[in-house]
Structures are given as C-alpha cells and as structure tokens.
Amino acid sequence: MHDLRMIRENPEAFDAALARRGLEPVAATILSMDEERRALTTQLQEAQSRRNEASKAIGQAMGKGDKDTAEALKAEVAEIKTTMPALEERERALGEELTGLLATIPNLPAEDVPQGADEDGNVEVSRWGTLREFSFTPIEHADLAPALGMDFETGTKLSGARFTFLRGDMARLHRAIAQFMLDTQTRENGYTECNPPVLVNNAAMYGTDKLPKFAEDSFRTTEDHWLIPTSEVSLTASVAGDILPDLSQPIRLTAHTLCFRSEAGSAGKDTRGFIRQHQFEKVELVSICAPDQSEAEHERMTGCAEGILKALDLPYRKVLLCTGDMGFGARKTYDLEVWLPGQGAYREISSCSNTGDFQARRMNTRFRPEAGGKKTEFAHTLNGSGLAVGRTLVAVLENYQQEDGSVLVPEALHPYMGGVTKLTPA
Incomplete structure (x- = not known):
C-alpha cells in the first residue's frame, strides 16, 4: 500500500x-x-x-x-x-x-534497481563456484530421477499434472535438504523456527500483497481460506495489526512448509519435471525490521540463502532484478540462480526481496522508534527463499549425477541421510 x-x-x-x-x-x-x-x-x-x-x-x-x-x-x-x-x-x-x-499499484522500485522491461534487463552481480566437468553428457533431472524414486506418473494419477510422488531415498534426500536448511538458518543465522498454518484468511493474503493481484494463481478452499503460495504469507502476517515495542534488532522468522500455486499465469512453462509444481516445499526467511535496517537486512538475508548453496557446493549466480521483472510488492529483489548442467542453464532457486513499508501499510504493522514513546512508524518487511527445497533437490541431482545413473549425496547432507551416501537406480 x-x-x-x-x-x-x-x-x-x-x-x-x-x-x-x-x-x-x-x-x-x-x-x-x-x-x-x-x-x-x-x-x-x-x-x-x-x-x-x-x-x-x-x-x-x-x-x-x-x-x-x-x-x-x-x-x-x-x-x-x-x-x-x-x-x-x-x-x-x-x-x-x-x-x-x-x-492494485505495485511497490515503487528503489533508486538502485536497474531500469528494464523484462528479465533481459536484469543485472548479474556475482557468480560463485566452479562448473563441474563431466566425462559424459549430463542429463536433465526429469530423465535421471524416475529410476531413483521421483515418480511423475503416480503423482499425475493421484492429482493431475504438476504433482510428483517421491519414494525411498529420493524422498529421504528431499527431507534431508529441508532439515539441513532449517538447521542452518536457525543455528547459524539466528532465525526463529516456526510452524505456521498453511491455510490463511483473506486478510493475511491481502496484507502480504497476494490479493487481489494474484488470486488466480492461488488455491482457495470452499470455506473461504487460501492455501499459502509461500509461508511468507503466514510468517509476515503474524505481526499484522501489531505495534511492536522494540525493533532495535530485526525479528527473523523461518519455516519449512508446503506451498501451493495454481500457476494460472504460467501455462506451458516448465511443465516437465520437478521445477514448477502445484504443491512444493520451501524454507522461507522473513524479517521485520526498522526502516534504517532494511537495506543491510536485505543483503544479510540474501547471504543466508547463498550460504546453503555454498555448503552444498552448488554453483550459482546472484542477479539484481530490473524494474520490469521485479515482483509486485518488492522495492528491490535479488534472485539466486543455480547451475543445472543437465539443462546447461542457470535457474532461479531463491528470490530475496525488500518490500520496505509496502506490506506493513497493508497490514498496519507499526513499531515505536523510542522505547516508551507514543510516536509509531511503519515497519519494513523482507522475505526470501532459503531455499526452495524441490529446486535444490533438482540441482543436487543434476550436479552430482554419475555416468551409471546414480547420484552422490553432498557431504553436508550425510548426517541427515542415515548412512546413505548415494542414490542408486532401482
């Protein structure tokens, strides 16, 4: 607002x-x-x-x-x-x-956001990691993963297109990735773990700028609730209507949840494989802070997301989105794009945005700049993926694939895999 x-x-x-x-x-x-x-x-x-x-x-x-x-x-x-x-x-x-x-009017872009009409106007900020050299031609996860337990056919049989059924060590690896992310964000980066509802009301969706703009891209229940497109909605809206007594330090929240998107506006895009699903999982990062903290908090949040990719040794690049490619509620956004050797391309795996006071005004979330003072100001809110679990699984599959069709488990995930260090074709 x-x-x-x-x-x-x-x-x-x-x-x-x-x-x-x-x-x-x-x-x-x-x-x-x-x-x-x-x-x-x-x-x-x-x-x-x-x-x-x-x-x-x-x-x-x-x-x-x-x-x-x-x-x-x-x-x-x-x-x-x-x-x-x-x-x-x-x-x-x-x-x-x-x-x-x-x-219906989007947030105003920050002054340092580059001008551009679409993704071609985005600016690459940095790259990290060395692209792996394979002695064979790497293949896409959609061709590699079915033999390892990523069952597209059963998912489609149960629910239709863009649903997937994970089995065995594939399901365990997916869970391990999420657990590793949560442990890293809470133990190392100071985020408070939450377990929020995945069904929310109209006010929560509106306050986090998902309504009315993105109603068609979300799932609505018969009892007038919404399935969250991301736990950004639940976490950010947890302070809706509040006057926060102290924001000398940012409030940092994280959650691993199911997320749901109807993807009404993306027909024909990424329909193959596990990249764009109607049901998926994310570890979300949310910060609520004072206005003078939000720029630094944005850089910090993005760094927390980058740390997961570095720990998993997944090459990626950091991109500053231009005005034409930035989300509706964002004033500045960094995308992290992971390298997928099977596709021979970088693909988005995290988007970290500073929304300024845009969401706080819609939610009426304020704080007192001075302890005990009467004057209040709107807080600033930020959100980011730390990371998208399914896309991280895809990145692991494609980057750690072997010539015999097996996939090595990244060393950082070994403590979560109960001794399993390799996914082997059935």
Whole structure:
C-alpha cells in the first residue's frame, strides 16, 4: 500500500517511479479521488456539528417559548438527518474505491534497481563456484530421477499434472535438504523456527500483497481460506495489526512448509519435471525490521540463502532484478540462480526481496522508534527463499549425477541421510 501523504506531496515523483515499472501516471486520479473524499469528510463533520448545535438550540428556544424558532430548527435537523446518509454512503464508497485502486499499484522500485522491461534487463552481480566437468553428457533431472524414486506418473494419477510422488531415498534426500536448511538458518543465522498454518484468511493474503493481484494463481478452499503460495504469507502476517515495542534488532522468522500455486499465469512453462509444481516445499526467511535496517537486512538475508548453496557446493549466480521483472510488492529483489548442467542453464532457486513499508501499510504493522514513546512508524518487511527445497533437490541431482545413473549425496547432507551416501537406480 502506498502513502497518500507522499503522493500528495510528490505526485510527479510517484508517477516517475511508476514509469520506471512501465506504468502510466495515476497520481492525478488518486489525488482527485482523495480530494473529493476529504471534502465529503469535511462536509459530514460540518453537518454533524450543525446538527448538534441546532438540536441544542431547539431546547433553548422551547425554554424561551419561541415555538417558531424551535420548529424551524427541528426542520433543519430533520433535513440534515435526511441528507447525511447519502453523504456517508458516498464517502464510504469513494474510500473503498480509492483503497481498491491503491491496492492494485505495485511497490515503487528503489533508486538502485536497474531500469528494464523484462528479465533481459536484469543485472548479474556475482557468480560463485566452479562448473563441474563431466566425462559424459549430463542429463536433465526429469530423465535421471524416475529410476531413483521421483515418480511423475503416480503423482499425475493421484492429482493431475504438476504433482510428483517421491519414494525411498529420493524422498529421504528431499527431507534431508529441508532439515539441513532449517538447521542452518536457525543455528547459524539466528532465525526463529516456526510452524505456521498453511491455510490463511483473506486478510493475511491481502496484507502480504497476494490479493487481489494474484488470486488466480492461488488455491482457495470452499470455506473461504487460501492455501499459502509461500509461508511468507503466514510468517509476515503474524505481526499484522501489531505495534511492536522494540525493533532495535530485526525479528527473523523461518519455516519449512508446503506451498501451493495454481500457476494460472504460467501455462506451458516448465511443465516437465520437478521445477514448477502445484504443491512444493520451501524454507522461507522473513524479517521485520526498522526502516534504517532494511537495506543491510536485505543483503544479510540474501547471504543466508547463498550460504546453503555454498555448503552444498552448488554453483550459482546472484542477479539484481530490473524494474520490469521485479515482483509486485518488492522495492528491490535479488534472485539466486543455480547451475543445472543437465539443462546447461542457470535457474532461479531463491528470490530475496525488500518490500520496505509496502506490506506493513497493508497490514498496519507499526513499531515505536523510542522505547516508551507514543510516536509509531511503519515497519519494513523482507522475505526470501532459503531455499526452495524441490529446486535444490533438482540441482543436487543434476550436479552430482554419475555416468551409471546414480547420484552422490553432498557431504553436508550425510548426517541427515542415515548412512546413505548415494542414490542408486532401482
């Protein structure tokens, strides 16, 4: 959500920031609606005040025996009571319309976000790791994994396209990856482990900018709950409506959950294999912090996600997204793209975003800059994948594959695998 005061004070700057995202100017429309709504509010306040004054004057006139004045005042009060409901309804409707418009406008990009229309405008920041040299031609996980326990056919039989059934050591490796990530983020990086609901209400989805923009990409239950597209929703919304007493240090939360996406807007994209599923798992990272901490926290969070890839010795690159490829709620985003030798390409495995106060305004999440003080400010929120579990499994399969079709288990995962160091074809 955007700050109306900022738009009033800097409409040109607001439109210029939207133009960087490829959007048309909208400040004039917002300000016109805002001006009309404020005028209605003033009119209602004046009508209420006059009604109170007239009602008081009726008693005074009656006390003096001035029936004519009393009757005139009664008529005035009656007229005010008649006109006020229409004014109140117009004010309410206009307020909803304005809020609805603001809810569809994406976050403004940070000044250091590169200009660009799509992913071609993204900027590579760095690369890490050495690409493995194979004595054979590496194959994609979709061809390699079925013999190792990644059962696409049974998943499709049970649930349809983009569902997968994992068996045996493949399922164990998937679980081990998630456990390793959680242990690393909690023990080494200071995140508090959470186990949040995966069914949330409209307010949680709206507050984390998933509604109304991404309703079609999410699954909704018959009882009007939503299956979370990521535990960013549950973790971030856990502070919705709160006034946090102390943000001298960021609140850092993590969770390993199931996630669900209908992927309505991605028909025909990554339909083969385990890359883009309707049901998948992630270890999510969320931070709630003071505004002056958020830039440093963004770098730290991204580093925490990078640490998982380094520990698993998976080559990757860090990319700063441009204005045209950045998510709706983000003001700045780093993507981490892992190298997949079977595909011969880097593929996204984590996205770490600083949303500034965009989500906090939608959730009404504030903090007190001074202990015991009355003044409050909106907090800043950040989220990132630390990492996507399924995509990490894919990266392990493709990077650690052997010529005989087996896959070595990365050394960092050995403590989680009960002595299994290699996945062997059945």
